[in-house]
Amino acid sequence: MDALGELYSELILEHYTHPRNYGDLPGADRVEEGYNQSCGDRVVLLLKLRDGRIEDIRFRGYGCAISIASASLMTEHLKGRTIQEARAFAQEFKDFVTGKREKLSPTLGPLALFRGVGRFPMRVKCATLPWHTLSLALEEKDASYEEEVT
Numbered sequence: 001m002d003a004l005g006e007l008y009s010e011l012i013l014e015h016y017t018h019p020r021n022y023g024d025l026p027g028a029d030r031v032e033e034g035y036n037q038s039c040g041d042r043v044v045l046l047l048k049l050r051d052g053r054i055e056d057i058r059f060r061g062y063g064c065a066i067s068i069a070s071a072s073l074m075t076e077h078l079k080g081r082t083i084q085e086a087r088a089f090a091q092e093f094k095d096f097v098t099g100k101r102e103k104l105s106p107t108l109g110p111l112a113l114f115r116g117v118g119r120f121p122m123r124v125k126c127a128t129l130p131w132h133t134l135s136l137a138l139e140e141k142d143a144s145y146e147e148e149v150t
């Protein structure tokens with residue numbers, strides 16, 4: 001498969017057309033919004049935290065297939081995880097799609113399909129938007145998204 005074909009793999013399209021954990025989350029503890037200016041993707045993350053864990057997670061928003069599929073797959077991998085694990089996953093995924101990291105740990109296995117985006121800098125922002133929004137939701141707001149990925 002060529003790089004672009006790899007980008008829009010079946011799984012990405014499937015998550016794009018049927019996003020998991022999409023919708024409202026009444027009683028959410030954290031609500032964070034992320035916007036990717038270069039593509040127009042917007043993601044709103046809603047988190048319910050309990051005892052240092054992500055008890056529940058949903059997202060809303062709109063955007064390209066890459067950003068929506070990334071958000072959908074991300075939420076699938078985060079439910080029940082500790083906040084610390086979630087932060088580590090976010091870093092791992094960002095390092096992976098930007099080429100700083102060769103492989104993903106088995107836990108994040110299916111997310112390896114985003115490898116192809118590394119060849120398309122514009123698409124890297126789409127794939128990392130949900131994860132960046134997650135980092136903001138879980139940490140102090142000190143880093144700007146634009147600064148981080150350019």
Ligand code: ZN
Pocket residue numbers: 036039040041063064065066067125126
């Ligand atoms: Zn996008």
